[in-house]
Amino acid sequence: MNAFDVLLERGFIATEDDGTPKQVTDMKIRDILEKKSIACYIGFDPTATSLHVGSLVQIMVLAHMQRAGHRPIALVGGGTAMVGDPSGKSEMRKMLTAEDIEQNMAGLKKQLSRFIEFSDDKAIMVNNADWLSPINYIEFLRDYGVHFSINRMLAAESVKLRLEKEQGLSFLEFNYMLLQAFDFLHLIKNNDCILQMGGDDQWGNICAGIDLIRRVERKTGYGITFPLITTASGAKMGKTEKGAVWLDGDLCSPLDYYQFWRNADDRDVKKFLGLFTFLPMDKVNELGELQGKDINEAKRILAFEATKLNHGEEAAKTAQETVEKIWSGDKKGADIPSLEVESSELEEGILAAELFFKLNLTPSKSEAKRLIKKGGASVNDERIQAFDFKITTSHLQEGEILLRAGKKKYAKVVVK
RNA sequence: GGUGGUGUACCCAAGUGGCCAAAGGGGGUAGACUGUAAAUCUACUGACGGACGUCUUCGAAGGUUCGAAUCCUUCCGCCACCA
Numbered sequence: 322m323n324a325f326d327v328l329l330e331r332g333f334i335a336t337e338d339d340g341t342p343k344q345v346t347d348m349k350i351r352d353i354l355e356k357k358s359i360a361c362y363i364g365f366d367p368t369a370t371s372l373h374v375g376s377l378v379q380i381m382v383l384a385h386m387q388r389a390g391h392r393p394i395a396l397v398g399g400g401t402a403m404v405g406d407p408s409g410k411s412e413m414r415k416m417l418t419a420e421d422i423e424q425n426m427a428g429l430k431k432q433l434s435r436f437i438e439f440s441d442d443k444a445i446m447v448n449n450a451d452w453l454s455p456i457n458y459i460e461f462l463r464d465y466g467v468h469f470s471i472n473r474m475l476a477a478e479s480v481k482l483r484l485e486k487e488q489g490l491s492f493l494e495f496n497y498m499l500l501q502a503f504d505f506l507h508l509i510k511n512n513d514c515i516l517q518m519g520g521d522d523q524w525g526n527i528c529a530g531i532d533l534i535r536r537v538e539r540k541t542g543y544g545i546t547f548p549l550i551t552t553a554s555g556a557k558m559g560k561t562e563k564g565a566v567w568l569d570g571d572l573c574s575p576l577d578y579y580q581f582w583r584n585a586d587d588r589d590v591k592k593f594l595g596l597f598t599f600l601p602m603d604k605v606n607e608l609g610e611l612q613g614k615d616i617n618e619a620k621r622i623l624a625f626e627a628t629k630l631n632h633g634e635e636a637a638k639t640a641q642e643t644v645e646k647i648w649s650g651d652k653k654g655a656d657i658p659s660l661e662v663e664s665s666e667l668e669e670g671i672l673a674a675e676l677f678f679k680l681n682l683t684p685s686k687s688e689a690k691r692l693i694k695k696g697g698a699s700v701n702d703e704r705i706q707a708f709d710f711k712i713t714t715s716h717l718q719e720g721e722i723l724l725r726a727g728k729k730k731y732a733k734v735v736v737k
Numbered sequence: 738g739g740u741g742g743u744g745u746a747c748c749c750a751a752g753u754g755g756c757c758a759a760a761g762g763g764g765g766u767a768g769a770c771u772g773u774a775a776a777u778c779u780a781c782u783g784a785c786g787g788a789c790g791u792c793u794u795c796g797a798a799g800g801u802u803c804g805a806a807u808c809c810u811u812c813c814g815c816c817a818c819c820a
Contacts, residue, residue, distance in 0.1 A: 614772040668772040
């Protein structure tokens with residue numbers, strides 16, 4: 322099957338009610354993907370040291386492309402990150418220093434490598450700062466500025482939105498579109514990259530690139546965008562204030578990562594299986610049919626597969642075992658966060674709230690006390706009643722003490 | 738450059754001298770109910786302290802006042818119109 326149909330089938334590409342694909346600049350791209358091997362790209366912003374699950378759609382798309390025999394290019398917006406994309410944002414983005422960007426890029430490559438094979442240039446990562454930085458303003462205006470129509474740019478949805486809102490739009494941000502268009506032009510010239518993809522907030526930028534390519538190179542570029550994935554409850558995926566679900570294991574442990582998927586909304590399970598695993602579609606459909614509590618089996622598989630992709634099979638197995646041990650009531654030796662304490666300390670008794678805080682079960686001691694008051698904290702699965710409850714050696718069970726915050730977060734204390 | 742407006746906690750948004758750690762909503766967390774789901778109901782949601790106490794917070798720095806998010810001064814950011 323060609324890459325286009327794969328993406329379509331797995332739910333990456335939005336469709337009309339009758340099933341015809343939306344957000345594709347030209348359906349010819351389907352035939353092209355069928356008949357030959359091409360290079361395609363997606364841009365990532367190096368705004369943090371880690372990507373989070375919000376970028377996973379883009380990553381998976383590149384991975385599917387590679388599997389179908391195409392060559393993915395991950396473009397890191399090292400140059401454009403210094404400008405800021407107005408698309409979809411109500412605020413101006415903070416600008417980053419070159420050092421920040423450098424550091425972030427390294428993180429991104431590491432993470433992308435888990436999904437995409439970069440060896441032998443089967444995929445490449447490029448930084449648009451390489452060609453954007455040397456640009457000379459006058460030359461750029463003369464050579465490319467002539468090709469951009471302000472009228473057309475103003476009509477772009479992303480720009481229109483900002484103009485309507487009271488935030489307005491600075492000239493700096495307005496230029497983002499030109500730079501991104503230039504990226505595409507650069508890649509089609511130097512890497513034969515004829516396809517750009519991205520989130521659907523990138524539609525206008527992608528079209529601008531295609532336009533520019535037609536005018537300058539007399540070639541045809543193609544674009545496909547993907548709808549923003551929201552959870553069934555309407556929230557943007559993986560972007561909770563406190564816990565953006567990062568791909569980096571240091572920022573979000575494999576265990577938490579596993580649990581994130583395990584706790585997916587019923588209504589999202591089928592969609593997620595298609596988007597975020599490589600399971601064959603008949604398997605996905607089969608799992609998607611499950612109803613009622615049987616759907617937990619599908620979530621189990623989703624969590625495992627998703628974790629495997631990001632953290633590797635070993636980590637996924639460990640996470641799954643740990644979680645299932647805990648839920649089956651067997652908490653001994655589970656691989657959960659732990660803290661060592663001196664036995665003398667424990668003999669005197671340690672404030673439970675203190676331990677909850679130290680084990681990151683709560684962000685502060687106050688929060689821990691609140692949790693206890695709410696009845697959400699327990700020691701060895703017994704609810705703590707008093708906010709100044711002390712934990713002592715009497716709570717030791719086979720050398721450890723199990724702490725639990727809420728239903729799902731566990732940690733343990735062990736004696737040195 | 739001129740005029741007017743605006744800057745509040747994770748986000749949106751009230752608040753124009755004390756009753757403001759700051760209404761309301763969203764989000765988040767917890768409890769009940771369940772299927773580690775959803776929906777619903779309830780509670781919590783600055784930090785620290787044995788909960789009535791202290792400290793830090795309302796763009797920044799100063800000032801007036803017994804007392805300021807609220808008044809004054811300067812500065813910074815953003816917005817709109819004019820030029």
